[in-house]
Amino acid sequence: MDQTVSTVIDEDVCIGCGMCVKVCPVGTISMKEGRAAVTGKWSLNCGHCEAVCPVDAVRVMSLDKEQSAFGTFDADHRWLPHGEYDTVQLVRLMSSRRSCRNFKDEPVDRPLLEDLVKIGVTAPSGTNSQRWSFTILPTRHAVIGLAEKVGGFYLRLNRLAEKSWLRFLLRMVGKRDLEDYYHTYYEYVEEGLMEWKQKGRDRLFHGAHAAIVLGSKPGATLPKEDALLAAQNMLLAAHAMGLGTCLIGMAVEAMKRDRSIARFLGIPDKEQTFAIIALGLPDEEYQSTAGRKLVVPRYFEG
Ligand SMILES: Cc1cc2nc3c(=O)[nH]c(=O)nc-3n(C[C@H](O)[C@H](O)[C@H](O)COP(=O)(O)O)c2cc1C
Ligand code: SF4
The missing domain is CATH 3.40.109.10 (NADH Oxidase)
Structure with a gap:
């Protein structure tokens, strides 16, 4: 992991508010004689310091602005305050x-x-x-190319899984994976492979x-x-x-x-x-959203 410090602070612009020090999780920046200074030996390069500075005095050089420029829409780079989204x-x-x-x-x-x-x-x-x-x-x-490779893998797996003696032997040495696969997926995969071969249906x-x-x-x-x-x-x-x-x-x-x-x-x-x-492009539309099964969270009160 690259943790090289790439933070640069313009001392002449810094007003010494201390915000960059407050938001830095690893102490890359500290206050020196009333101004921010890069004193840490490593950095997460997360860019919190750059984004929080009220006077634009910080740059994290390893961050690439191009990465936040989109081809199909204009992004709004203003930070959205907590609680303001719908x-x-x-x-x-x-x-x-x-x-x-x-x-x-x-x-x-x-x-x-x-x-x-x-x-x-x-x-x-x-x-x-x-x-x-x-x-x-x-x-x-390209997707069909991958599908054929994956299909080939499952075809070989199904040919192994249908050998009851092999499943038995593996069970005897404590390996249940093939047995479990056989009972859960074998038939579904067999049908899928057949439909692909006979009707070209991509399940x-x-x-x-x-x-x-x-x-x-x-x-x-x-x-x-x-x-x-x-x-x-x-x-x-x-x-x-x-x-x-x-x-x-x-x-x-x-x-x-x-x-x-x-x-x-x-x-x-x-x-x-x-x-x-x-x-x-989706070829399906729904009338409403669906629910989920009931989830009851557990509390730990200390
Ligand atoms: C890790 C993961 C793997 C999944 N794999 C498949 C898959 O191989 N084929 C498929 O049709 N759906 C797959 N799904 C979709 C789930 O079946 C689906 O998320 C679930 O039924 C809930 O429906 P929803 O995604 O429409 O809310 C997968 C979902 C997850 C999270
Ligand atoms: S946030 Fe900006 S102005 Fe405030 S101490 Fe850091 S560099 Fe200086």
């Missing part, structure tokens, strides 16, 4: 995002996909490591015309959490931008177990994959 509309967006299983047979504009990646990385990351990796599959052709990616594979490069402190937080940002934004989405866990599982699939996509062996988002 909660009703936010929750409406969150509940209106549904996993889409019917995509139109139409391409997705590449600038939308590139903007989604930029929106993904507005998410938090452990120690601000930002070691995300994104692989864009921009066409139906894996639901006919999506694009996909984004989210993973992490080495050096992240919490790689899975980082990738999934970015993914949720992207799911919500995609809905707002007119795209349908669906997380494809079946494909993630295949990529975890068969490294050749990641290599096929040009993903280096040292990267891990945690989420795949199928994307496309």
Whole structure:
């Protein structure tokens, strides 16, 4: 993880308010003779100091302004104070995002996909490591390429899982995975593979015309959490931008177990994959949002 200090303070502009010191989580900046000074040996490079300074005296050089410039809309970079956003509309967006299983047979504009990646990385990351990796599959052709690799993996797995003697032997040595897979997924996968072969029906990616594979490069402190937080940002934004989405866990599982699939996509062996988002123009509409099962939180009062 790169924690090199890249903070620069213009001493002549600083008015000594101390705000940058207050918001810095790791003490990169401290007050010296009434002015802010970079005194720490490391930095999260989170940019809190730059964003809080009332007189624009701070720059974090490792932050790239280009990363916050979008191709399909003009972003509003003013900070939104706590409590000022419309909660009703936010929750409406969150509940209106549904996993889409019917995509139109139409391409997705590449600038939308590139903007989604930029929106993904507005998410938090452990120690601000930002070691995300994104692989864009921009066409139906590319999605089918991945679907065929994943399909091949499940075909081989099903041929193994249908051998009752193998499941028995593995059970005897305490390995229940194949047995569990057989009872939970075997039939569903068998049907899906058959439908793909005979009718060309895509039950894996639901006919999506694009996909984004989210993973992490080495050096992240919490790689899975980082990738999934970015993914949720992207799911919500995609809905707002007119795209349908669906997380494809079946494909993630295949990529975890068969490294050749990641290599096929040009993903280096040292990267891990945690989420795949199928994307496309949605061919489904709902009358209302749906509820969720009842959740009863537990309290700990101390
Ligand atoms: C980690 C994860 C993996 C998923 N994998 C798949 C998948 O492989 N195929 C699919 O059609 N849906 C998949 N889904 C979508 C879930 O089935 C869906 O989120 C759930 O049914 C709730 O519906 P909603 O997303 O419309 O609210 C996945 C969801 C998550 C969170
Ligand atoms: S926030 Fe800006 S003005 Fe205030 S102490 Fe830091 S650099 Fe100086």
